[in-house]
């Protein structure tokens with residue numbers, strides 16, 4: 001099967017050696033990806049944006065990084081300057097996930113920024129979790145999504161890595177809300193993480209949830225819902241840091257082989273989920289690139305640098321050429 005211009009709408013590449021280790025797995029499967037800015041220090045100014053983009057381009061070919069910057073109280077001049085060179089601004093509530101300590105403490109503080117983003121047509125990307133009980137955090141954040149969607153009706157808002165399926169109901173209520181779905185929230189539940197032997201490599205934020213959530217997310221994806229897009233949230237950590245409890249699933253190596261099995265027999269919906277929905281919703285224009293998968297047994301890598309991939313060693317029926 002041939003996919004046209006797959007885009008990963010949510011990707012963590014890190015920097016330096018880690019980036020060089022993991023990026024080949026994304027380039028091999030995707031024509032473009034939205035690159036998350038939660039580095040230390042964060043990507044939140046022009047200089048940092050340019051040097052990070054250069055690092056990615058220096059380590060890739062036929063690949064378009066769509067850059068995000070980290071939300072802070074930007075001035076109008078800064079936003080005017082950044083607008084042409086970024087895809088979106090990523091909002092992390094303070095302290096919610098990896099390197100988000102410098103995130104937003106109160107949404108009201110960034111209202112002037114959102115006002116200008118709305119005017120300039122810069123989308124808002126959101127890690128939507130509260131500080132509540134781990135299984136309730138996304139559900140509790142729904143009111144924030146609704147408030148943002150109401151207060152900024154022309155601002156395109158992406159609910160990232162939806163794991164609580166009820167959030168998807170908001171897509172119908174608010175025209176300006178969109179959603180990304182990861183491989184792990186689409187295919188796993190909390191049982192895979194903690195139902196038997198603990199598997200820290202499936203630990204991420206937001207945490208993978210119930211079988212009912214999984215089934216409902218799968219329904220939305222299978223019906224090719226226009227506002228639901230693939231975003232892997234592939235987030236590599238060294239094995240050492242994973243065993244210390246770092247949150248993040250490194251899914252990049254197995255994405256297309258796993259999705260090819262999930263979408264078996266329905267390449268049209270696969271194409272929408274992996275590319276067309278995103279390109280249409282956000283007018284993304286990147287050089288087209290065809291990615292071919294053949295039906296041949298393929299084994300996921302056991303290790304990539306110092307990182308253990310999702311489903312390391314698992315056999316798939318499809319292989320990326």
Ligand SMILES: [Zn+2]
Pocket residue numbers: 010012036233235
């Ligand atoms: Zn992420």
